[in-house]
Amino acid sequence: MKMVRKMLEQRFIEILRDKNIPEKLIKDVIDSGYILRNFHDPFSGFQWWSVSDKMYGNKQHYSLFNIDDFVKYIQGDNVFEKLPSFTEITVKNYKDIESVLSEPGRRRYINEGRLSFRGQVSQYTYKRKIPNPVRGDESGNEISIFPGLYRQKEDNYSFSIIQNEKRSILSFLQELEPNNPNIYSDSSYAHDIMLVEQHYATQTAGLDISFDIETAIFFATHKFLFNSDGNAYHSKVKKGEHNGVIYGFCFRDPPVKKTEFLIENFDFFKTYRPERVIRQSCALPLFSDYERNIAITDLDFIIYLDNDFDYEGKRESRYMFPNIKDDRFYGKLLELKDRYPHLLANVVEYEGSRD
Structure with a gap:
């Protein structure tokens, strides 16, 4: 499992480099717990990749983000809508x-x-x-x-x-x-x-x-x-x-x-x-x-x-x-x-x- 995560982390780093993200920002992203995850639809065979937050596992609304949208976010363009506040x-x-x-x-x-x-x-x-x-x-x-x-x-x-x-x-x-x-x-x-x-x-x-x-x-x-x-x-x-x-x-x-x-x-x-x-x-x-x-x-x-x-x-x-x-x-x-x-x-x- 650790080897798979390391491979996904390295692939994520390569994607960010291809999108001309500075090395320091890439380091901050990895250090903050973001990683790439792969999903597969067994019926259609379709595969896709998402950015996942290791704080929240596989919780969709908290943890699975479109790669291009996430890249915009770390560059300062927040394209994500905040989740509703907790009941307090x-x-x-x-x-x-x-x-x-x-x-x-x-x-x-x-x-x-x-x-x-x-x-x-x-x-x-x-x-x-x-x-x-x-x-x-x-x-x-x-x-x-x-x-x-x-x-x-x-x-x-x-x-x-x-x-x-x-x-x-x-x-x-x-x-x-x-x-x-x-x-x-x-x-x-x-x-x-x-x-x-x-x-x-x-x-x-x-x-x-x-x-x-x-x-x-x-x-x-x-x-x-x-x-x-x-x-x-x-x-x-x-x-x-x-x-x-x-x-x-x-x-x-x-x-x-x-x-x-x-x-x-x-x-x-x-x-x-x-x-x-x-x-x-x-x-x-x-x-x-x-x-x-x-x-x-x-x-x-x-x-x-x-x-x-x-x-x-x-x-x-x-x-x-x-x-x-x-x-x-x-x-x-x-x-x-x-x-x-x-x-x-x-x-x-x-x-x-x-x-």
Whole structure:
């Protein structure tokens, strides 16, 4: 697959050179994640080429552009019409959130188990040297809903930066699940392993979402911080200082349904159950390197919390991040971290977790 993409990238470069595009601009185009894609109609035999944006995979309205139109765009002649704005609502309390969720279409999604949520204390954006023609704003910013693996801190997002996924828990599977003799031979456990990696250790290519609105509200109203001892904790945002956001998704292709994605138990981790994952009503859809920000294409709405948002919430830190008595998997993981601090340095210890 990597070889094919490299060939398509090289062909795209040759096309741009044939159209007398300067080398620096060509470099910016490739660095920003644009590539050539080939399509074939099996009935007519017709083939055609389009420019694809590696942020959005194969989403037609976001990612497939006529080559000549794209060339005009990068030369400063914007021939593309912007996509409609997202459905955005500002809420002051839980009643306002209920009003959003009670809309008939969304109520149907909820009943079908198709509506999922993600809460953040603020909205994040990124910028590329060549923004997406139909989604970048006037300043070139695009909303970022990346899985942790694909996030960057640079001023300009770059696809030339290699994203290496590290799995610290893999080396300790025998101790984390001592009663499974097929621990290394059965790949059907891969998703379980990625789930605990994401929630206890290292960011992965999975995007944390929940089917529970209260979980999303918690993460939209609590900042993740560290105390003077280096232990993590969540601090509730004060009224008047809220800047949180809740994303509502209805993933369509492929669908992300509660019946298939909600984690209620683990096939692999039986001896020590990862309680944190269960309590947060989690799901973890995976996104490839070729569709890093594709989640925004399935946004049903964006809820912004008013600065004076007023709601205590039903979830507390000690419930969302249980201590080692309630979460035996976490207890075992911290025990291993005490023995192998360098190998498990990215396992976060929470304030009061050993109480």
